Structures are given as C-alpha cells and as structure tokens.
Amino acid sequence: MDLFDDKDWGEILKPLIEKYRNHRHPLHYGNIYQLLVMVILSAQDRDDHINSLAPAIFDRYPTIDTLTEANQNDLTQLLQGVRYHNNKIEWILQTAKIIKSKGYIPENMKELTTLPGIGRKSANVLLREMGRPSEGVLVDLHVLRVAPRLGITKATVADTIEKDLMKHVPKNLWEDTGLSLSFLGREICRPTNPKHNECILADSCEWFKSVVKS
Template sequence: MDLFEETKDWAAILRPLIAKYKGKEHPLHYKNIYQLLVMVVLAAQDSDANINKVTVDFFIKYPDMEALSKANTAELTEALAKVRFHSNKIAWLQEIAETVKEDKNIPGTMKELVALKGVGRKSANVILREAGADAEGILVDLHVLRVAPRLGISKGKNADKVEKDLMAALPKNMWGEIGMALSFLGRETCRPTNPKHSECIVSVHCEYCHLHKN
C-alpha cells in the first residue's frame, strides 16, 4: 500500500547528498576546536549568525581555554550580553574552562564531551566531526529533525530517536558526514515552509515530496 517501504537502501540514496556538501564550511566560523567548543555552547537556542558576530571580539580577548578560565562573570557578561540565555551559558563555559584548563585537554570522545556542562550529543557530534575524530553518532540539529522524518528514514519526534534511526539505517562510515549534509539540505532546500522540491537531489525518494508536491 505504501510506496515507501522500510527496505530502502538509505546509504545509496543519501551518498549523493554527502558528495554535494562534502567540504562545505561549517555555519559556525571557528578557527580551532577551542573556539568551536565555546561556539556550540553559545549557539544553543540562538542563531549561528549571531554567535559568529559576537565571538569575533570575544576570541581576541579570550583566545584559549586558559584565558577563558581566568575571566570573571562580569567580564564574560559584558562580552556575551547579546547571546540568548547568556547567564546560563557563561556558567557552563566557566565550568568547562575550570574542568578542561587548557586547549590540549579538550575531550575527544562522546562520553567525555557530553560530560561537560552545556554539551549534548548534537554538539559533541559536531566537535568530533570537525576534529576529524571517529564518529560515535550522527548530528541531529533542528534541520535534521525536520528533514529525516520528511524523507521517511525516521518517524522520530525528538533528536535522540531520529539519531538512533539514522544510525540504524546507515553504515558507520557515513555517520560523520550525513548529519551536516542533511542539515545543509534543511537550511537551503527543505525549508519549514515551501520546500524547494525541484532543487532537492533526493526528492524522488522523499515521502513528504510525494505527498505534498502536487
């Protein structure tokens, strides 16, 4: 009855998407893993564009984890006042800096990263990918959370479920790249309203497209 059975070869379907976005610059304009760690904490419930803007001066003043660990709350509040929920995020960054102390001590595994305040699986997946570490999961941001169910690869309503479904459907050698590829697809093509079906390279396999195109 349903044209979209669970026997789809999602690895074959999604490899062209990875090829399209391979090497595309991450939306957060970081220069090293310290900067990325700080930015992913700040970016929660805020826009990447705002974090890119705010952190230009921030990283001049606090160029590494050691400098951040010496900053007091008042200084950080002044520097990050334009970040949403900055009070909570400043407390998280202070605890991270106190724990990590130096850039060389930034964790390189999922377990260690998610143990840091303000770092969930989404952020940890980003950090591991950008650091070139072995993938331990798949990045699921708000774009992937929309795109994966639309495609039909997951029926999940939350990031944990969608990530598990993606991990089950795809070989591990795709985990590191597919999250950002789906995220870019969501940012550029599979928008919340008026998705650009004609521009989507996986539309022929997409449940949402077949239901809403005409």
C-alpha cells in the same frame, strides 16, 4: 513492512553527502577551543549571530587558560545578546576550568558529554571537526525537521532520530550525514516554502510524494 526496510538510505543519501561534504561548518571557528565555546553559545541561537560575536570573545580570551580568568560579569558584557546567555556563560566557565584541570579537550563522546553545555549534538560536531571517529549522527533543528520529512524516521525527538539514523545509515557515512541533512534544511528543505524542485532527494522523499499526491 517497516517504513525503513524497503530503502537503502546509505545509497540514497550519497549524492547529498557528496554535495555538502566539503562545505565549511556554519560556525566559523579558528581552532577546537573556539568551536567548543561556539557550539555551547549556538544552542537555540543562530550560527551567524554567534559568528558575529566570536572575534571579540577570542580577542579577549584567546585560550582556555585566559578564559578561566573571566567571570560572569566579564562575559555578560560580550554575550548579553545571546539567548539564555546566563546559563551558557556559566557552562562555558565551568567547562574551561574542567579542561584546564584535565590538560586537554576530550576527543570522545563519553567525555565530551560530561562537559556542561555539551550534549550529543555538540559532541558530534566536535568529533567531526576534530577528525575523530564518528560515534553518532548530528541532529540539529534542521535535521530534526528534514529526517522525518524524508521518511528515514517517524520520530520527532532528537535522541530517537539520531538512533534511527545510526540504524539505517552505514557507520562510514555517519560523519557527513548529519551536517549534509542540516545544509539541506538550511538551503532547500525550509520550514515553509521548501524548494522541492531543487532537492536532489525529492524522488526518495516521503513528504514530497505526499505533496505530489495532494
């Protein structure tokens, strides 16, 4: 029997989703323009680090139009502490120009993922925060760790994990599933010393069962 077939993951995840549904997104943005810039910057960096830099960025560049007037050197002064900042600055500048020419920030997966620096993970974040229909499930570094531990997937690659989540979780729960699993990974299911006794999914977790057996 397939690992997934004997479990109703929609029902299993509901208490977790209920717990985290109203939590504020870890990136402290003021509008979707700010979130767009911040999700590009946050890749392989810490959300709290990007939050600390954001006020200076948006004081200087409060809109897409003002950001298109910036150059690499201007942004390097503000972002040189960000991981891979040279690539990210280039993506931000290109994205700002594309959005200015379009006249809007895209609100669907297909268009969002054509923007430099925006992959499916970032697009899923943007769609959720925009209140647009879900087209996938957010898979960040925390979900990448948590989903296989729970037993929802055997995969270790983000795209495959997302496909498994989309297959085994009802679509009406996609919007909150990724972020809820991410918060679980941040707070409880840590890379080391996970807090099994505090996890509301412990009874359904394949990894916890293996720990108990050992």
